[in-house]
Amino acid sequence: MLKVILIVLLVFILVGGAAFAGYFVASKNTPKQIIEVEASGQLKTEAYYDLDEFLVNLSDEGKARYLKIKISLGYDEENSKLLPEIEKRKAAIRDSITNTLRTKKTTDLGTVDGETKLKEELIQRIDELLTQGQLHNIYFSEILIQ
Template sequence: MSEKPKKGNSLKLVIIVLLGLILVGGAAFGGMYIAGKKGAATSTTSTTNAVATKEVTYSLDECLVNLTDSDAKRYLKVLIYVGYGENTDLDTEIKAQKPIIRDLVIKTLRSKKAADFDDAVVDNIKKELITKINPVLTKGKIDHVYFNDLLVQ
């Protein structure tokens, strides 16, 4: 007789655990559903803004230059992209002017020191590159310069 009440108690325990899991799962689903609706409204707005401001990037390839540090021989290795609005004329012009643009970039980067590539100062270098590259272009202007794989050693 003592075995039957144990089986009954274990069945009740399993049912209670299952009901608890169903309740917690339902609450989690409801919370995710409500949060998903709020997130969808926010992301729809930001997606609309992203579509309105499409930017094309073009790789100027990797540059490896010596820096002007006097205390030690240092070099910079960076993969550079230029960003601009959608403009097919500018696409072809940048491809045609790539050697000239790369030369301007290399000359500018060679005049820098390792300390110039701190996070706070690197934006100034990007602005300087934009002001040096844009006069070369006649069919449009670049808006951004992006550094990828930046290595100072």
């Protein structure tokens, strides 16, 4: 009887481990993920495109300061032409973001208001590069200032 209980317990552990591993692998970030966003009283679908990590020097004088940040671009999922354009212009978008980040100081990024202004500036600069649509938002998932 003890052997049967141990075998059943071992099977449950193996099945649980396999299910966890499958979920973990399946939930890895893909370039395009979909979330629901409420805008102007309507619920609409927003997708976002994960850009690679950025590591730039900040323009602080005196001591060298660095910014490490991960950025995602939020756009309307229903605009099927925008994702291919973002992927096509990824190098230009990254260059525009890098150039913008290099002009910032730690005091510009240390507050919520500063981050909001940075998001607005980045959206404006990236929208200038896009012809098939516009971004809804920019998301910062990792921010490290050193």
